[in-house]
Amino acid sequence: MLSAPLTFTGREMMNHAVQQFERLARVPLAYLPTPLVRLTRLETLFGGPRIFMKRDDQTGLGFGGNKTRKLEYLLGDATRLKADCLITAGAAQSNHCRQTAAAAAASGLGCHLALGGTPPPQPEGNLLLDLLFGAHIHWSQEKRKGENIPEIVKVLRSAGKHPYIIPYGGSNHIGAMGYVAAMFELEDQSRGEIEIDHIFFASSSGGTHAGMMVGKEMLGKNYQLHGVNIDKDEIYSMELEEYIVKLANEVATSLEFSRFFTPDDVLLHEQYLGEGYGVVGALEREAIAHLARREGILLDPVYTGRAMGGMLDLVKKGHFNRDETLLFWHTGGGPALFAYGNELV
Numbered sequence: 001m002l003s004a005p006l007t008f009t010g011r012e013m014m015n016h017a018v019q020q021f022e023r024l025a026r027v028p029l030a031y032l033p034t035p036l037v038r039l040t041r042l043e044t045l046f047g048g049p050r051i052f053m054k055r056d057d058q059t060g061l062g063f064g065g066n067k068t069r070k071l072e073y074l075l076g077d078a079t080r081l082k083a084d085c086l087i088t089a090g091a092a093q094s095n096h097c098r099q100t101a102a103a104a105a106a107s108g109l110g111c112h113l114a115l116g117g118t119p120p121p122q123p124e125g126n127l128l129l130d131l132l133f134g135a136h137i138h139w140s141q142e143k144r145k146g147e148n149i150p151e152i153v154k155v156l157r158s159a160g161k162h163p164y165i166i167p168y169g170g171s172n173h174i175g176a177m178g179y180v181a182a183m184f185e186l187e188d189q190s191r192g193e194i195e196i197d198h199i200f201f202a203s204s205s206g207g208t209h210a211g212m213m214v215g216k217e218m219l220g221k222n223y224q225l226h227g228v229n230i231d232k233d234e235i236y237s238m239e240l241e242e243y244i245v246k247l248a249n250e251v252a253t254s255l256e257f258s259r260f261f262t263p264d265d266v267l268l269h270e271q272y273l274g275e276g277y278g279v280v281g282a283l284e285r286e287a288i289a290h291l292a293r294r295e296g297i298l299l300d301p302v303y304t305g306r307a308m309g310g311m312l313d314l315v316k317k318g319h320f321n322r323d324e325t326l327l328f329w330h331t332g333g334g335p336a337l338f339a340y341g342n343e344l345v
């Protein structure tokens with residue numbers, strides 16, 4: 001699996017990092033590899049570059065999504081530390097929280113979720129699934145990025161529990177390993193057949209982006225990574241770009257991979273933020289409709305609808321030649337569609 005040609009000079013350094021990577025504790029949760037498909041009917045609509053999609057909405061666990069890859073490594077660590085429950089945080093319609101709840105159920109662990117907002121009159125979409133998976137919900141009003149996890153952890157510990165803390169979005173150096181692995185998986189699937197020039201994806205807590213950056217360097221690839229920022233709010237009082245760089249360096253350090261990342265290594269499109277996190281506009285609505293009607297593929301209202309909208313905007317504006325190849329990395333999120341009915345059709 002890791003026999004990709006390494007074209008960079010520091011081949012030995014990369015081999016060492018690959019060895020470190022293969023030693024990490026991992027709990028298999030996802031159905032891998034996820035499909036890599038070509039979107040020919042979408043290509044015809046725009047008459048531009050070739051467009052492929054990596055279907056991480058099909059990772060399988062509890063309706064799938066990108067967090068499942070991160071959770072494989074996070075659960076590996078939780079198991080090593082003999083935790084008996086997981087705690088994490090997100091918005092009421094968090095895909096990350098839903099996949100964490102499913103991972104906890106599948107691993108026989110308890111699950112505590114600190115969710116932004118207040119209880120809705122009726123649970124829908126991801127929240128309904130959190131409850132089906134047996135998660136305990138801690139309603140946290142304006143706090144949707146785990147600001148109150150320490151308080152909840154204190155209460156759990158004093159009740160004799162051993163909680164394992166998963167940060168917002170599962171984005172620390174352990175979770176990001178899931179996307180180092182994903183880049184190796186893509187290399188395996190595409191090698192010798194598809195020459196990818198650009199990879200687009202939604203970026204919000206940074207782990208997917210940082211893991212991809214490190215995986216790309218370990219493989220010595222030249223494709224351009226395009227994160228589409230979908231959340232204008234800061235993360236841990238940092239701009240997202242700054243957090244991605246920090247995380248990529250932490251991932252590299254923990255793999256003893258001596259590549260130092262700087263903001264120049266990050267391409268983050270900031271022009272598609274619209275009215276803010278989770279607010280659907282024309283960009284998302286149109287992208288969701290195109291993919292649904294042309295390809296029978298469902299995007300989500302918060303992440304992939306916005307990221308696809310951004311990618312198609314750049315295609316329409318002629319940023320790519322006909323002989324270039326784009327890959328859209330579908331990161332999941334479909335269950336949130338059921339909480340956005342009125343705004344989508």
Ligand SMILES: *Cc1c(COP(=O)(O)O)cnc(C)c1O
Pocket residue numbers: 065066067095096169171202203204205206207208209300303304331332333
């Ligand atoms: C969390 C999420 C993302 C963003 O991934 P990060 O690693 O948090 O940047 C993208 N798409 C979907 C559907 C998500 O749930």
